[in-house]
Amino acid sequence: MRRLLLTLAGLAVFLLALPIVGLLQRMPWTSLPELLADDVTLDALRVSLVVSLVAAVVVLVLGTPLAWALGRTDLPGRRIVRALVVLPMVLPPVVGGTALLFALGRRGLVGQWLDRWFGITLPFTLTGAIVAATFVALPFYVIAVEGALRSARRELDDLEGIAATLGAPPFTVLRRITLPRLLPAMGAGLALAWARALGEFGATITFAGNLPGRTQTLPLATFLALQSEPERAMALSLVMLVVALAVLLSMRDRWLPSR
């Protein structure tokens, strides 16, 4: 029994490691500097960084209050909102992109008014790519922070109460007690959300298209290059692999327990 389980576990490890090994083994190391330095790659990297970082900021600004509302209030309808939060995680990204198009497109539910009143067009723009990335990334952050808030709710209530009796006004309590206690969960959630935004493909290509220098992110550029220039696709993949490893290493205390 033990042997069977270990065999299957080994197979799983093999399945996880094989693609990485395959990628590194075929990597065109000699032409790499050239491939990484050309305009297509740099443009995609720039778009990707702008999209994922702005999305991360939006996630932080909108996701933190949402996590608070879900984790520390007893507002009615929390269960429905929680289900809504998880939806982008389980929804195929292409469906998410299609839905965004029908909601925020030029003829969409809200999009037509954005266009008519403010002259704002989201589809096939950098802003649209940011909206798509935020849509898919938000759940990762909200779930991490809400979980931390809920499990520490009692402790936070107590510590915030004590801080108040010591004369600390609400904003000071938030800054010196609540936020420091939540920082690890916020950091982990944000890293996860940012990595998800960086890797976003389906919703982006559906809603924001694939315009080089404007909405073409690293994953889109990789997919496109694969058909004409496999070396470039590998180089782009390497960039994302390095970024992913960096995120993993920065979060190692949380995801790679030493014991």
Place this chain on the structure above:
Amino acid sequence: MNTSPGVSLAGSARIGELILDVDLVIEPGETVAVLGPNGAGKTSLLRLVVGLLTLEDGTLAIGGTMVDEPGAGTFLAPHLRRVGWVPQDRLLFPHLSVAANVGFGPGADADRVAGLLDALGLAGLADRRPDECSGGQAQRVAIARALATDPVVLLLDEPSAALDVESRHLINGVLAADTAPATLLVTHDPVEAATLADRLVILEGGAVTQAGSPTEVRSRPRTRYAASLAGLNLLEATASGTVAVTTLGTHVVLAEPADGPVHLVVPPTAVALHRSAPDGSPRNVWQATVADLQPAFERVRVVLDGPLPVVAEVTPAAVEGLGLRIGSEVWAAVKATEVACHPA
């Protein structure tokens, strides 16, 4: 209403099923201990004073400032009240050092913080994290933190539960200092209450059942709970001349005549146990059943069921000599002169 420069509370609050109704004044420098069984509302009383619970009716003033008066729509948030709270589980800020915990309050000045760290023997621990402190050290940090903001009232919740001797000594020293604020401590430990407090308040089921000096409460307990704190038996009765009739209808002979509702207090050592009916001077004699036997130091407390439900305290030799077991039948006797009778 006349407000004290310390704390004046006269009002009620509803906490779940419990209705807390308290009338209490604590002058600066005075220590009042609230004693009560679990669930009497002791901790809720503290949360009311700090402002984490609100009054439903009445007034609460701290340092001469009205902080909670629902009738006038007044409610001051906790951070605007001059209180220092030491909760039972201390609740030190786990991400801050000992010194940062003590200096947390915006009103805590550096000299005062240093003085408190020194007075409570914490100077050497200033850079430690709370999880590196022992229970006694953590309690001292919590008290220093509460006093650092110069509160009008210090609120202590079971302050010396499981404390080491050194911590107890240091804490008592700070609480006894001339500069100590009005102090309200809640506890279920009568020894702690008697050693720290100038006045005792007995709280049962949300209501004050007795208030007075420790000596008064000990010698004249007014409820069964207050009597049990002092180890005494308390019986409610109605007296008429030298006879009192208890709530169970049992007649008790008194040494001095009295009239009306009374509390009869009987020390457990005054209850004599016999194998057969004794005779002699004016006594109260009755037949009882042993409900329980509890060892207490060198003695055994014999809990009796019967017309007078009291506890007798006898030597282990007597238990053996009388062959006492749970369920045994025994004769109990109390001299009339041993029954203290107080008007209820």
